[in-house]
Amino acid sequence: MSALLIDDISVEFGRFRAIDRLSLAIDYGEIRGVIGPNGAGKTTVLDVVSGITRPKAGRVVLDGGLEITRASETLIARSGVRRKFQKPSVFDALTAAENVAVGVEGRLRRTAPAAEVRRRALDLLDAVGLADEADRQAGEFSHGQKQWLEIAMVLGGDPKVLLLDEPVAGLSDEETEKTAALVRSLKRPDRAIVVVEHDMGFVETIADRVTVLHEGRTLFEGSMAGARADARVIEVYLGR
Ligand SMILES: Nc1ncnc2c1ncn2[C@@H]1O[C@H](COP(=O)(O)OP(=O)(O)OP(=O)(O)O)[C@@H](O)[C@H]1O
Numbered sequence: 444m445s446a447l448l449i450d451d452i453s454v455e456f457g458r459f460r461a462i463d464r465l466s467l468a469i470d471y472g473e474i475r476g477v478i479g480p481n482g483a484g485k486t487t488v489l490d491v492v493s494g495i496t497r498p499k500a501g502r503v504v505l506d507g508g509l510e511i512t513r514a515s516e517t518l519i520a521r522s523g524v525r526r527k528f529q530k531p532s533v534f535d536a537l538t539a540a541e542n543v544a545v546g547v548e549g550r551l552r553r554t555a556p557a558a559e560v561r562r563r564a565l566d567l568l569d570a571v572g573l574a575d576e577a578d579r580q581a582g583e584f585s586h587g588q589k590q591w592l593e594i595a596m597v598l599g600g601d602p603k604v605l606l607l608d609e610p611v612a613g614l615s616d617e618e619t620e621k622t623a624a625l626v627r628s629l630k631r632p633d634r635a636i637v638v639v640e641h642d643m644g645f646v647e648t649i650a651d652r653v654t655v656l657h658e659g660r661t662l663f664e665g666s667m668a669g670a671r672a673d674a675r676v677i678e679v680y681l682g683r
């Protein structure tokens with residue numbers, strides 16, 4: 444049973460077909476890397492799964508049953524699908540702990556005492572290596588720290604399906620290594636993680652399998668080593 448099943452979806456923007464009958468199944472416990480050239484449709488796939496973009500055809504199904512193809516963004520998030528966007532969108536005027544408290548699951552936030560919400564926020568900051576920065580304003584953070592903070596925020600929803608769009612874009616080598624360790628630490632038997640990235644070295648260190656997209660279709664699916672050796676992947680992506 445797949446944690447996330449993308450079944451034969453197509454997305455059109457006007458007359459342009461951005462996703463063309465794409466199918467993708469991600470298992471629980473898996474980290475899937477999604478790679479491919481600019482404009483391949485990687486972000487659009489995440490937009491479909493998170494309910495931002497409606498596919499023209501096809502289905503998105505969670506956990507072998509719940510169909511979310513036409514569900515609202517809110518319902519999809521409540522069903523355990525959480526997304527980190529390509530650009531970090533933390534609240535600069537709030538502290539790290541306050542940012543994470545916003546992301547802590549709605550039900551807990553409404554009913555729990557402030558001290559419990561704070562404890563949960565500190566746990567999440569600890570999980571991303573920001574425990575010592577809890578009371579600093581997010582606006583003072585480096586780009587890398589903002590990325591990790593945003594990961595802590597999405598973890599507040601205890602995601603069953605975690606979608607990360609370019610988590611290491613613009614990061615230094617050291618920050619990228621730290622992020623790889625962080626993403627690996629998020630792997631759980633009851634969670635599926637989808638990571639869109641251009642940094643092949645990073646993808647290689649975190650992904651169990653990779654899917655290479657090209658012009659809205661799957662060009663390759665398998666190991667990163669297999670992708671590197673695939674003549675078509677080299678031609679449209681790696682060789683450039
Ligand atoms: N809202 C939109 N309206 C029109 N065209 C769009 C829209 N969103 C995406 N596209 C087009 O769909 C194609 C796929 O875009 P998408 O952002 O999914 O690519 P990507 O693989 O994430 O690329 P990148 O690596 O540059 O982030 C591109 O040609 C893009 O211009």
Ligand SMILES: [Mg+2]
Pocket residue numbers: 485486487529
């Ligand atoms: Mg993109």
